[in-house]
Amino acid sequence: MEFRLDEDLVLFxxxxxxxxxxxxAEARLQQDSVKSYVVRNGIPEAVGITEDIGIGIRVLINxxxxxxxxxxxxxxxxxxxxxxxxxxxxxxxxxxxxxLSEELSYIxxxxxxxxxxxxNIDTSEKFNLLMELDKIIQKAHEKAKFPNRFFDLTERITxxxxxxxxxxxxxxxxxxxxxxxxxxxMVNGQADTRWIDRGEARGWEAVKDWSLEELLKxxxxxxxxxxxxxxEPPEGVIDxxxxxxxxxxxxxxxxxxxxxxxxxxGREGAQAGESxxxxxxxxxxxxxxxxxVIDDPTIPNSYGFYLYDDEGVKARPRFLxxxxxxxxxLHNRETAAKFGVxxxxxxxxxxxxxxxxxxxxxxxxxxxxxxxxxxxEDIKLGIYIRTFGEWNIDDLRYNMxxxxxxxxxxxxxxxxxxxxNPILEITTPVFYKSIDAVDKNxxxxxxxxxxxxxxxxxxxxxxxxxxxxxxxxxxxx
Amino acid sequence: MLxxxxxxxxxxxxxxxxxxxxLDGYAILVLSKLSRQVRFAANKISVTxxxxxxxxxxxxxxxxxxxxxxxxxxxxxxxxKIAQQSIEALKNVPPxxxxxxxxxxxxxxxxxxxxxxxxxxxxxxxxxxxxxxxINTGLQEGAKKIAGTILANAYNFxxxxxxxxxxxxxxxxxxxxxxxFMTKEATGHASVASNKIADIxxxxxxxxxxxxxxxxxxxxxxxxxxxxxxxxxDATASLMNLVGGASSAYAVDAGFSFFIKKxxxxxxxxxxxxxxxxxxxxxxxxxxxxxxxxxxxxxxIIEKGVLKSYLHNRxxxxxxxxxxxxxxxxxxxxxxxxxxxxxxxxxxxxxESIGKGLIVSNATYIRFQNYVTxxxxxxIRDGVFYVENGEIKHAVKGLRLSDNVPRMLQNxxxxxxxxxxxxHWWLEWGIPVVTSALAIKDVGFTKAI
Numbered sequence: 001m002e003f004r005l006d007e008d009l010v011l012f013x014x015x016x017x018x019x020x021x022x023x024x025a026e027a028r029l030q031q032d033s034v035k036s037y038v039v040r041n042g043i044p045e046a047v048g049i050t051e052d053i054g055i056g057i058r059v060l061i062n063x064x065x066x067x068x069x070x071x072x073x074x075x076x077x078x079x080x081x082x083x084x085x086x087x088x089x090x091x092x093x094x095x096x097x098x099x100l101s102e103e104l105s106y107i108x109x110x111x112x113x114x115x116x117x118x119x120n121i122d123t124s125e126k127f128n129l130l131m132e133l134d135k136i137i138q139k140a141h142e143k144a145k146f147p148n149r150f151f152d153l154t155e156r157i158t159x160x161x162x163x164x165x166x167x168x169x170x171x172x173x174x175x176x177x178x179x180x181x182x183x184x185x186m187v188n189g190q191a192d193t194r195w196i197d198r199g200e201a202r203g204w205e206a207v208k209d210w211s212l213e214e215l216l217k218x219x220x221x222x223x224x225x226x227x228x229x230x231x232e233p234p235e236g237v238i239d240x241x242x243x244x245x246x247x248x249x250x251x252x253x254x255x256x257x258x259x260x261x262x263x264x265x266g267r268e269g270a271q272a273g274e275s276x277x278x279x280x281x282x283x284x285x286x287x288x289x290x291x292x293v294i295d296d297p298t299i300p301n302s303y304g305f306y307l308y309d310d311e312g313v314k315a316r317p318r319f320l321x322x323x324x325x326x327x328x329x330l331h332n333r334e335t336a337a338k339f340g341v342x343x344x345x346x347x348x349x350x351x352x353x354x355x356x357x358x359x360x361x362x363x364x365x366x367x368x369x370x371x372x373x374x375x376x377e378d379i380k381l382g383i384y385i386r387t388f389g390e391w392n393i394d395d396l397r398y399n400m401x402x403x404x405x406x407x408x409x410x411x412x413x414x415x416x417x418x419x420x421n422p423i424l425e426i427t428t429p430v431f432y433k434s435i436d437a438v439d440k441n442x443x444x445x446x447x448x449x450x451x452x453x454x455x456x457x458x459x460x461x462x463x464x465x466x467x468x469x470x471x472x473x474x475x476x477x
Numbered sequence: 478m479l480x481x482x483x484x485x486x487x488x489x490x491x492x493x494x495x496x497x498x499x500l501d502g503y504a505i506l507v508l509s510k511l512s513r514q515v516r517f518a519a520n521k522i523s524v525t526x527x528x529x530x531x532x533x534x535x536x537x538x539x540x541x542x543x544x545x546x547x548x549x550x551x552x553x554x555x556x557x558k559i560a561q562q563s564i565e566a567l568k569n570v571p572p573x574x575x576x577x578x579x580x581x582x583x584x585x586x587x588x589x590x591x592x593x594x595x596x597x598x599x600x601x602x603x604x605x606x607x608x609x610x611x612i613n614t615g616l617q618e619g620a621k622k623i624a625g626t627i628l629a630n631a632y633n634f635x636x637x638x639x640x641x642x643x644x645x646x647x648x649x650x651x652x653x654x655x656x657x658f659m660t661k662e663a664t665g666h667a668s669v670a671s672n673k674i675a676d677i678x679x680x681x682x683x684x685x686x687x688x689x690x691x692x693x694x695x696x697x698x699x700x701x702x703x704x705x706x707x708x709x710x711d712a713t714a715s716l717m718n719l720v721g722g723a724s725s726a727y728a729v730d731a732g733f734s735f736f737i738k739k740x741x742x743x744x745x746x747x748x749x750x751x752x753x754x755x756x757x758x759x760x761x762x763x764x765x766x767x768x769x770x771x772x773x774x775x776x777x778i779i780e781k782g783v784l785k786s787y788l789h790n791r792x793x794x795x796x797x798x799x800x801x802x803x804x805x806x807x808x809x810x811x812x813x814x815x816x817x818x819x820x821x822x823x824x825x826x827x828x829e830s831i832g833k834g835l836i837v838s839n840a841t842y843i844r845f846q847n848y849v850t851x852x853x854x855x856x857i858r859d860g861v862f863y864v865e866n867g868e869i870k871h872a873v874k875g876l877r878l879s880d881n882v883p884r885m886l887q888n889x890x891x892x893x894x895x896x897x898x899x900x901h902w903w904l905e906w907g908i909p910v911v912t913s914a915l916a917i918k919d920v921g922f923t924k925a926i
Contacts, residue, residue: 040731044570046808047563049546051555054530068527071549082529089513089525092602096522123566131571148732184732184849191849193732266519269624270656270666271902353528390846392877394856396661399925401854401877403846421846425877425925453516453626453902473926477852 022059026164030352036154039130054352066090069353101336110172114203140220148184168312187227199446230420239382244443247464258397261335273395287432297361303446304361350456364463367442382410423475434469478511502538510632541572618687620657642770657686665689666859670900689860701924705834714899714910722906726793727809735851755813761909769805817912820892829867851882880921891916
């Protein structure tokens with residue numbers, strides 16, 4: 001992959017901002033090159049190409065943060081105008097008391113090369129793959145029809161040069177590839193819908209490893225069987241086992257988000273919201289010793305991969321909950337300064353024109369050493385939720401709901417039959433406390449996490465093993 | 478931000494390059510935008526932001542194959558190269574079966590009575606004043622903590638197509654979103670949007686947010702179940718985003734819609750009429766032509782309760798054998814601005830109409846279990862109140878809106894007469910909405926343990 005970004009422009013921007021009175025300045029020249037291929041109901045719709053390139057500058061002046069960006073990134077006068085604007089707007093507000101935490105400075109290069117560059121794969125091969133998947137899903141079950149089908153394959157290269165007034169200079173190039181499928185399943189006039197996502201920070205080799213043909217066949221058949229065979233779930237207080245797709249989502253929504261320090265401080269109050277978590281909960285036990293939740297940007301090939309964050313801080317794994325105890329929140333330099341700690345490298349910006357805010361990367365519940373059979377063997381009556389559809393959680397991250405797609409009744413330690421739309425509506429503290437065992441089958445799923453205003457969608461992994469919760473109330477629709 | 482004349486020159490230069498290629502059609506949309514945002518939280522301005530961007534959106538077509546790309550101002554010399562490469566790349570891909578060529582320009586286009594609000598360009602510090610006023614008003618009204626956003630855009634854009642269309646628009650838009658806190662649970666919220674800064678009634682929005690936060694202090698748990706419910710203007714705007722999004726023919730064809738096979742049927746009581754109107758003088762999202770150069774117009778989506786039209790671009794119009802409705806986005810059709818025609822009920826009459834029931838002031842995080850049936854749930858917040866005989870008795874905590882959109886539409890029992898234009902950070906389809914409050918019977922609510 002060719003690297004086309006000019007370090008000198010970034011250093012110029014930082015120097016100019018400091019010359020205009022900024023106490024601190026950082027600049028990020030970022031290029032996102034994106035190609036996407038869409039097939040809808042068997043029709044190859046279009047190739048979509050985006051070349052998004054520009055420079056974003058953040059300054060600290062008079063205790064206020066100002067951010068400005070321009071897509072005229074190669075024009076030094078345009079860069080000056082943007083900086084002048086950021087300084088004017090932030091400087092005009094004289095009541096600020098913002099600070100950034102003190103951090104080490106780094107000079108580093110992070111270049112991830114795909115084994116197979118998607119640019120070297122012919123466009124027709126990509127469309128043919130999606131059209132073949134369109135045929136496969138239609139044959140997934142003889143008693144079902146799949147009248148509406150949507151497939152998207154997106155490849156992206158993100159290249160950045162980041163520099164700040166403290167001497168940090170980070171240059172990076174990271175490829176990502178993502179597959180999404182949506183389909184409607186119809187059986188005897190009844191319909192259901194399903195989304196599937198796969199994504200990694202790799203090249204075309206990832207698509208080969210995903211075995212999409214098998215995946216689509218399996219998921220199409222699953223939806224058809226739920227409609228054909230699915231029975232009403234039992235209602236009441238029973239044991240529940242969440243599959244990795246569901247436990248990973250819970251790790252993201254009910255652990256990652258409420259542990260974002262900007263939410264805890266109220267900075268996202270009007271947008272993503274605040275958090276039920278208070279600063280003094282650090283060190284408190286919230287769950288059983290089997291519960292460890294980690295957010296780790298450094299997992300090779302992961303969808304949320306990075307080694308330095310968008311404030312130039314070196315990334316590391318963050319143990320949000322360790323053996324049932326809250327051990328760490330997610331910080332950027334702004335929140336770290338308020339907490340009196342060092343940043344743990346959680347600042348991310350989704351594009352050149354977005355400010356870096358506190359984000360997750362790859363959030364997962366750590367696996368144990370049990371098998372799935374051992375996990376369910378003593379459950380007399382329960383539900384196993386392998387995949388989910390509807391989900392949401394309130395903005396304090398306290399009150400959440402997941403509705404199962406492929407879900408099974410567990411009876412006397414065995415999966416008995418499929419059940420339809422079991423609903424888990426539960427508070428986060430109860431969720432933590434109810435987990436009494438996890439198995440060894442850790443899986444990761446890709447997602448795009450949304451936060452901020454304007455919105456910033458960033459790639460993440462959610463992950464976990466099969467997780468057992470005791471005595472949970474299950475509802476039916 | 479570049480001037481509209483400069484954009485026409487840039488677009489014509491790009492068109493000149495595309496004409497040298499062996500294409501069947503092209504469209505070039507050049508947008509130049511200056512955006513400013515002030516965010517505030519915990520009674521302080523937390524960050525100011527400015528964006529200066531000029532973007533080229535280009536569509537090229539050859540032998541019923543279509544490629545679209547987006548490229549920044551500084552990279553515009555790459556347009557012919559990317560156009561050539563993308564058409565080459567599509568050579569071995571089957572043609573679109575729903576292909577229709579870019580439409581010829583119409584003989585007449587509606588007037589668009591808007592222009593750029595110069596305040597945004599000349600005195601951007603005004604946005605800081607608005608933010609500070611929102612904080613001060615909210616605190617004066619008794620709230621303990623105020624957070625929010627003001628975002629303003631001034632923009633020029635032009636569209637040129639190979640079918641001979643060539644027009645531009647200069648406009649601006651602005652929204653203010655305020656959230657007030659008494660405690661973490663006791664919150665209020667309101668939002669207002671327009672295309673002129675003078676229309677932004679800061680005191681009204683901040684006062685509503687503070688008022689609802691204060692009422693929310695007296696908060697109690699109630700049983701989940703079905704309640705007659707009044708949805709405020711802000712909550713209705715969230716629900717109407719679902720209706721607007723589901724009316725896109727693309728959503729219908731892809732299976733993302735609860736309006737599949739519902740055209741011409743009674744989907745709501747007669748009192749409900751919903752338009753798409755991109756021609757309003759104070760509209761947040763104004764347009765007098767769509768992304769294919771087709772004139773826009775006021776269009777009934779639902780008229781007297783009957784689903785009258787899906788929203789079409791040239792591809793969906795062909796596939797559905799329907800009329801192009803002037804809703805082409807770059808690749809798929811979408812609403813411009815949803816307008817729910819008001820009813821005649823006062824706020825007090827709406828509350829009285831539900832007897833014992835709830836007020837819901839904000840609905841976010843809307844997620845579907847089943848897009849086709851319309852089963853969904855949503856987080857409700859910023860003022861959920863229990864009402865008896867037209868009086869708010871107390872706020873309610875812990876409930877979740879869990880229902881079905883088609884059923885809720887059928888159960889509409891009242892429409893308010895006061896309207897406001899709403900746009901903010903998390904409307905599900907990003908569609909601005911002008912609406913009144915409304916009342917719906919037997920709305921489903923669930924609760925976590």
